[in-house]
Amino acid sequence: MPQEYLIGLAGGLSIGVAAVLLMVLVGRIAGITGIAFNGVFQPMSHPWAVAFMVGLPLGAFAWHNLSETPVPAFDLPMAWLIAGGFVVGVGTRLGSGCTSGHGVCGIGRLSPRSIVATLIFMTTGVLTVFIRGLLS
Amino acid sequence: MKLLAASLFCGIVFGFGLAMSGMTDIARVIGFFDIFGNWDPTLMFVMGGALMVSLPFFQLGLGRLKAPVFSDMFRLPTRRDIDVRLVSGAALFGIGWGMVGLCPGPAFAALSYMNLDILIFTVAMMAGMFVVDLVDNLVTGEQASA
Structure with a gap:
């Protein structure tokens, strides 16, 4: 098996462990959409969400430093970034979750809403990349 | 204080896993979606790894616990209905x-990564979330005054 699959698997295990720990210790679902919204727009009533959000970049920073893995490249037109970011924000808030809340935790809970949501966003993601490929 | 430290620790482990797994690498993510082209299956292993932990915990472990270590109760979603908001939002x-x-x-x-592109994306994303709540509040406000 290629090494990147194993690293991906290990990264996935780390994500799963973090989600389980957040439920066991704090009693909350590790759904980044909700945590980010609460942490950014209602920080006073959700200080735990602020703490979690601060941890995300720290953890990513730690991985790249400890493993000496270079930071991935990003180079997209600004209008495309804004459009994509806005659509992700509207979609995740409207659909009450993203890859973490619906994908990792929701499927783990066997929630019908999350299973349906995950199937839909994976499908439209594939279709979007397919259409981009046709146009480029 | 312990609650905040625990939450921070969970965020660090989560962010560590995201970077390790390639979820922050847009080329890898796009490669995963590119099933009709040059498909990169790595993210399948990421999702598999995460579910190997979360699925047994939520199905077998959580029910045996009375309360979280640092707060009063487990807060879990209860809705099971599939509505238009969920479907259109996910799409x-x-x-x-x-x-x-x-x-x-x-x-x-x-x-x-201190990259301006990512900051722009993230600010636009939070604006998108904000707009949904703004419209929701306008609609409920109009209903209340009607």
Whole structure:
């Protein structure tokens, strides 16, 4: 098996462990959409969400430093970034979750809403990349 | 204080896993969606790894616990209905994710890369979330005054 699959698997295990720990210790679902919204727009009533959000970049920073893995490249037109970011924000808030809340935790809970949501966003993601490929 | 430290620790482990797994690498994410082209199956292993932990915990472990260590109760979603908001929201999210290759967790984790592109994406994403609540509040306000 290629090494990147194993690293991906290990990264996935780390994500799963973090989600389980957040439920066991704090009693909350590790759904980044909700945590980010609460942490950014209602920080006073959700200080735990602020703490979690601060941890995300720290953890990513730690991985790249400890493993000496270079930071991935990003180079997209600004209008495309804004459009994509806005659509992700509207979609995740409207659909009450993203890859973490619906994908990792929701499927783990066997929630019908999350299973349906995950199937839909994976499908439209594939279709979007397919259409981009046709146009480029 | 212990609650905040625990939450911070969970965020660090989560962000570590996101960066390690390649979720913050837009080329890898787009490659995963590119099943009709040059498909990169790595993210399947990421999802598999995460579910190997979360599925047994939520199905077998959580029910044996009375309360979280640092707070009063477990807060779990209770809704089971599939409505238009869920379906259209998920569809839109997938489109945006396929456009750029970043979903919300990796967007915040990747802020540590100090790259302006990621900051722009993340601010636009939070604006999108804000607009949904703004419209919701306008609609409920009109209903209340009607």
